[in-house]
Amino acid sequence: MDPVYVFTDAERDELFSVLASVAKSPYEDYPAFSAAVRDVVDRDEVPGFFQELCTTVRTERESGESDAHVLRNCPIDEEIPLFDQEDPVADKYRKKTTFVGETFLELFGQLVGTPLLAYETRNNGDFFHDVYAVNRYTGTQTQKTDSELFFHNDRTAHPVRADFLALLGMRCPEGDLIFTGFADGRDLLTNLSDEVQATLRSPLFITPFDRYSRDSNTSQTVSEPHAVLENHHSFRYYDTRTRVAPGAGVDAYEALIALKNAIVKARKRRHMILTRDLFVLANQDGLHSRDMVEINNPERARQRWLLKTYAFRDQAAADRHADKWMDGVVGRVAD
Known part of the structure; x- marks a missing residue:
């Protein structure tokens, strides 16, 4: 994908100075x-x-012109530490003492009008996550894996799901070709008949929780029966994981196969996130993937680091979940 905007070095440095002036830690006291x-x-x-x-960005989202945007040459922290891949979150708390990347993502969310979302049981309730390989999740389908990720939306099995994701390239080796794919939900619909769409809108499907979620909360095993297609073109689906619920009829199986075919046929955009890139995309109004096209140095690729946020579409979308806020922290849901 071509960037919608490339910061000049002077613009980047000017914005960096503003971001660096915020002295609070997002991990100690997010509010x-x-x-x-x-x-x-x-x-x-x-x-x-x-x-x-x-x-x-906000206008193009509201008009339907685009639900995926890339900004390039964004301000990030001057020091980008390597983390212990046995427990990188704990190591981040020890080593990361500046928060320019986090402040940039928070400021972007505030100006675009997309309040951030956090989960009480994930990363200690942090609002800022790391797409960073953890040794015990090698080969799994979680953001902590060093493997490919099939087309999905994040937190598919969970009742509260982000409308948008933001991925900020903190360390992205260019010698390893790793792409983030995005398929717009509207493009998926063009390959689904009205009859199939109606079946996908029925609560005939389930999605098991991923391993990282189960490790964070052992009571999480499988979602309640849910629809795969919601609103006009929102999808709740994880390829190879979402399946037909027990007792559902043949129509549900046929609809799921039709969706798999639609994903293959749909127009896709792919972007290789570079260091200092911000890639923001719809989480529910589309599906995304991680495609590992060419890995020349596996150990270097495992040290790739994206700083990530979940966000609601707007304040009204956040307010609908206000009864789930934990400890009075707006945006942090019980999960």
């Missing part, structure tokens, strides 16, 4: 951190070019 970022906005310290860019 205070978020408020500090809001203060930067309220003091009108955000450069106009970034405000205009965020307005463009």
Whole structure:
């Protein structure tokens, strides 16, 4: 994908200075951190070019022009540490002492109007996640794997799911070709008959929780029966994992096969996230994947690091889950 915007070095450095002025830690006190970022906005310290860019992204989403955008040459932390891959989250708490990348993602979310989402049982309730290989998840279908990821939306089995994802390239070796694929839900619909769509809109399907989710909460085994197609073109689906619920009829099996065929046929966009790239995409109004096209140095590829956030479509979408907030922290759901 071509970037919708490429920051000049001068723009990047100007925005870096603003981001670096936020002294709060997002891992120690997210509400205070978020408020500090809001203060930067309220003091009108955000450069106009970034405000205009965020307005463009929001407008293109609302008009339906695009649900996937790439920004290039974004500001990130000056020091990008390597983490112990036995427990990289704990190691991040020890080694990462600046939070420019996190502040950039928080500011983007605030200006685009997409409040961040966190899960109480995942990464200690953090609002900022790491797409970073963990040794025990090698070969699994989780964001902590060093393997490919089939077409899916994040947290498919969970009752509260993000509308948008943001992936910020913190360390992305260019010698290993790893692409993030995106299939827009509207393109999937073009290959699904009205009859199949009607079946997919019925709660005839289930999705087992991924291993990382089960490790975070042992009570999570399989979702309740759910529809695969919601709203106009929202999909709740994980390829190879979502399956027909017990007792569902032949129509459900045929509809699931039709969806698999539609994914193969659909127009797809693929982007190789570079260091300093921000790739933001719809989580439910489309499906995404990780395609490992050419890995020349497996150990180097395992050290690839994307900083990631989940976000609601808007404040109204967040407010619908207000009864699930944990410990009064807006956006952190019991899960």
